[in-house]
Amino acid sequence: MAEASTSTFTSRLLRRLEVQRDTDADVDIYVNKDTRPLPPSRRPYGPWEFVGLWMVTGSFNVGGWTTGSSLISLGLNVWQSMLAIVIAHTFVGFVCIAGGHPGAKWHIGFPLWMKQNWGIWGYWFPMAIRVFLSFVWTATNTWYGSQCLKVLLSCMSPAFLKLDTPLANGAMKVYDFVAFIVYFILCLPLIWFSPERYKKPFLFSSVTVATTVFALLIWATVRADGGGALLADTTISGVKPAKGGDLGWAFVAAITANIGGIATHMWSQSDYTRYARKPGDQILAQIVMVPLGTIIVACIGIVCTSCAATLYPEEKKLLWQPYAFLDAIRKYEGNSGARAGVAFASIAFMFSQFGMVVASNCVVAGIDLAALFPRWFTIRRGGYFTVAFVFVMQPWSLLNSATNFLTVVGSFNIFLGPLMGIMFADYFLLRKTTIKLTELFSKSPESIYWYTKGWNWRAAVAWPMGVWFLMPGLAQRAVDPTGFWAGWTRLYQLSWFLGCLVSGIVYLALDYFWPMPDKLAVDDLDYFGTFGDPPPFLEAKSPVPGATIEEKVSEEKGDRV
Numbered sequence: 001m002a003e004a005s006t007s008t009f010t011s012r013l014l015r016r017l018e019v020q021r022d023t024d025a026d027v028d029i030y031v032n033k034d035t036r037p038l039p040p041s042r043r044p045y046g047p048w049e050f051v052g053l054w055m056v057t058g059s060f061n062v063g064g065w066t067t068g069s070s071l072i073s074l075g076l077n078v079w080q081s082m083l084a085i086v087i088a089h090t091f092v093g094f095v096c097i098a099g100g101h102p103g104a105k106w107h108i109g110f111p112l113w114m115k116q117n118w119g120i121w122g123y124w125f126p127m128a129i130r131v132f133l134s135f136v137w138t139a140t141n142t143w144y145g146s147q148c149l150k151v152l153l154s155c156m157s158p159a160f161l162k163l164d165t166p167l168a169n170g171a172m173k174v175y176d177f178v179a180f181i182v183y184f185i186l187c188l189p190l191i192w193f194s195p196e197r198y199k200k201p202f203l204f205s206s207v208t209v210a211t212t213v214f215a216l217l218i219w220a221t222v223r224a225d226g227g228g229a230l231l232a233d234t235t236i237s238g239v240k241p242a243k244g245g246d247l248g249w250a251f252v253a254a255i256t257a258n259i260g261g262i263a264t265h266m267w268s269q270s271d272y273t274r275y276a277r278k279p280g281d282q283i284l285a286q287i288v289m290v291p292l293g294t295i296i297v298a299c300i301g302i303v304c305t306s307c308a309a310t311l312y313p314e315e316k317k318l319l320w321q322p323y324a325f326l327d328a329i330r331k332y333e334g335n336s337g338a339r340a341g342v343a344f345a346s347i348a349f350m351f352s353q354f355g356m357v358v359a360s361n362c363v364v365a366g367i368d369l370a371a372l373f374p375r376w377f378t379i380r381r382g383g384y385f386t387v388a389f390v391f392v393m394q395p396w397s398l399l400n401s402a403t404n405f406l407t408v409v410g411s412f413n414i415f416l417g418p419l420m421g422i423m424f425a426d427y428f429l430l431r432k433t434t435i436k437l438t439e440l441f442s443k444s445p446e447s448i449y450w451y452t453k454g455w456n457w458r459a460a461v462a463w464p465m466g467v468w469f470l471m472p473g474l475a476q477r478a479v480d481p482t483g484f485w486a487g488w489t490r491l492y493q494l495s496w497f498l499g500c501l502v503s504g505i506v507y508l509a510l511d512y513f514w515p516m517p518d519k520l521a522v523d524d525l526d527y528f529g530t531f532g533d534p535p536p537f538l539e540a541k542s543p544v545p546g547a548t549i550e551e552k553v554s555e556e557k558g559d560r561v
Contacts, residue, residue, distance in 0.1 A: 106530070117459055
């Protein structure tokens with residue numbers, strides 16, 4: 001009797017936890033409002049909204065500042081680091097346009113795109129990687145935000161720094177952990193809001209942090225009477241300059257590390273471009289703000305790091321994080337004006353990190369989890385689930401030096417480059433940017449995306465072919481960061497490019513010999529109301545005149561097929 005009562009209670013509880021199903025979608029899998037292709041009413045992002053999104057989540061934040069200045073640890077001087085940034089992020093801008101194309105054109109999230117090239121069940125593999133990376137970056141950016149909060153609290157009360165008992169084998173101190181807990185709590189209310197309502201917060205954060213970044217540049221260069229000591233000599237920071245052939249490879253590694261730092265963002269662009277009003281609305285932000293914003297912020301970070309080496313020679317290491325730079329100003333300037341300026345700058349970076357934690361990571365992970373478990377997850381629930389993992393990931397141990405930082409972000413290239421090679425080869429070269437939306441929401445073996453038992457074995461073969469020869473280089477970076485393993489280290493320094501190219505070519509070759517069915521198939525009608533027409537099954541499944549999906553997509557683009 002007790003067992004039956006418990007079972008009944010469990011069943012009732014599970015039913016209450018279920019997400020409301022969208023009953024107007026005539027498909028055979030569970031669909032909720034966050035997993036279906038978005039209708040026009042839920043697509044508020046125009047060109048300028050994407051500019052604000054990219055300023056906060058792509059460049060004007062702690063990570064944007066950090067990636068550039070940490071390149072000096074590779075042995076590059078300031079000018080070489082800046083050139084590497086310019087080259088890398090100009091390339092990134094074009095890759096982001098490609099990565100966001102399915103979302104902007106078909107208004108689906110990244111998980112559904114993965115179904116197309118991995119299969120109805122096979123997409124779980126890339127999604128598992130994507131969700132894990134969301135956990136990593138959520139933890140990382142929460143740590144960055146908490147360090148900014150620590151600086152703010154130390155400006156308000158220097159006694160806060162007396163909480164200096166070491167924790168986690170010396171990776172942090174009590175005041176670090178207190179700031180981490182507080183910043184984590186501050187993030188929680190922001191996850192409640194849906195992505196459609198982020199336009200004004202993006203605008204406010206981008207203006208605030210952009211103003212702060214330029215103010216820090218002006219203050220640092222004036223205070224240091226120029227661009228700082230590192231502009232002429234990197235050895236003052238204890239970094240041995242790279243020369244000869246090593247310089248060339250260090251430059252290549254710097255480009256690859258920059259791509260690695262934003263590879264996750266490039267990979268899952270569709271999770272945000274799905275909110276675009278029209279397909280072309282993403283292009284301005286991607287082609288202009290991706291390279292321009294990151295180049296500006298990263299170069300400013302390098303110059304400020306250089307100025308800090310001149311202003312604060314007492315520091316024995318590079319102040320390559322903005323919060324470390326701000327803390328040094330607070331510590332050595334010793335006046336109330338400097339503390340006030342540092343406090344306001346810390347708040348600005350905290351705001352930008354809210355965008356990184358919530359919008360760039362928790363929301364994206366929420367979309368992914370909602371696609372994987374639509375019966376139980378919405379974007380909001382997935383966001384809270386993701387942010388809860390920040391304690392499991394232990395970012396204080398993950399990011400305690402410039403070398404470790406570059407190892408972490410570089411490792412993403414190993415896995416993401418091959419995945420991106422597969423998806424670009426499939427979508428652009430084989431399918432000519434076509435998707436049959438209704439087949440993505442099927443779990444039937446009759447689906448054109450079923451392939452072999454729900455898996456596209458071509459992708460499953462192509463991915464490891466682009467990964468295996470890069471793994472020894474990753475192992476070298478992990479166990480012996482200053483060492484050199486002949487051949488393997490060089491391959492690792494080209495990891496994103498080689499992985500993308502090899503897996504893409506293998507995938508195309510496999511399709512050539514074993515072609516996939518119906519690669520250019522599209523729906524005959526706009527069944528989800530994605531392009532403005534009501535789904536036909538709401539109109540007694542009568543055809544909607546002029547509503548072929550090719551025509552509606554073309555109308556959004558402003559031309560005709």
